[in-house]
Amino acid sequence: MTLTLDAIFRSAEIDPAQIQVIRHSFVREHEDSGLRGIHADSSDEEILAYTARQSSNTRVFPAVPPTVWVIFIKEGGDRARFWAVVRNVGEVSTEGPLRQFNLEVSNELSDLKNRLVIGWRSPRAWRLNGPTASQYPVIEIADSQPIPFPGFDNLVLDYPNLQAIMREHRYASWRTALSSVIGIYLITDTLSGRHYVGKADGSDSIRQRWSTYAANGHGANVELRGLDPENFRFSLLRVFDPSTPTRTIDKSESHFKIALDSRKHGLNRN
Known part of the structure; x- marks a missing residue:
């Protein structure tokens, strides 16, 4: 039996019906907007700021997005590695083609940060609703990096x-x-x-x-x-x-x- 993302969500008491899942790809600059993207050396703060900027086109991004966003980063092939769960506190502003959201990083699934890898079945999709994403297979849960004892x-x-x-x-x-x-x-x-x-x-x-x-x-x-x-x-x-x-x-x-x-x-x- 294949382990799916649904089991991961359920173990953390996250309801798939109440979330959206986003997969970022590495791009230094977006051709359509000229905005700076993210890359392999981007800090967590830069990834969070990048996630907080979304399209004002409601056909691209929901007019009323859910509170919980689960963020992955694209790897080679159909692999996507878990980055963080963030909570949408609310929309801050809309400027032209972009909306700015106030996002806070949650502790949910934090023990799986950079360890959980799923198979992303829809290569052209960058955003999925929770129930769809919950059926995606878990490919890998890597061993966590040891944390030194502080004394x-x-x-x-x-x-x-x-x-x-x-x-x-x-x-x-x-x-x-x-x-x-x-x-x-x-x-x-x-x-x-x-x-x-x-x-x-x-x-x-x-x-x-x-x-x-x-x-x-x-x-x-x-x-x-x-x-x-x-x-x-x-x-x-x-x-x-x-x-x-x-x-x-x-x-x-x-x-x-x-x-x-x-x-x-x-x-x-x-």
Whole structure:
């Protein structure tokens, strides 16, 4: 059974009926308008600006385009490589043959950026409605490029980052590093500013402990149940070798609870 773009959309909870799919081709300058195009060295900002300019001819581009645009870049033959999902915030202006849109890059499918390649069945078409594009075949999902581990002292993660680190191949070195230490960590509810100081000790590495948060948001901590994990920020306060005695870990945890006043004004109950 051939994997199609529909499965990719559904996995990201994107309704094909509510989107349009655009395939850009490399061209330095358009002969009809003289406007600058994009090329292999174009930056993301240049590609976004290029996407935001569309024809004022409603036979070429819809008068009321959908909110979600899925952007691909043409490769050799019938291949098209995924660039980004962008959200159309609204039309800004119309000047002669062009309309300018306010577009924002979305995080949707961001883990597939430059990795997802589909077969573009309609060589002359550059824009498709979602239901048509959803039937196009997925040719390739390339291995992601590894992301270097930034070091324990520089680790500050929001909740989607934490989930990606525990799941995606490109973060393999991060999981290895987090598996090698135990210690004291901090969860901040950015909505209220309150802190929760936690620990990973004994046979529980930081990776194992944080995996539970990635899975359910609260890690079985009563204090965190009922809060929206999308507002959580994770960081490390101190790391230890796994052979460190439990009493040392407990002493460090108590110190940070006092220093951050997380019992009285935070999310720690004890």
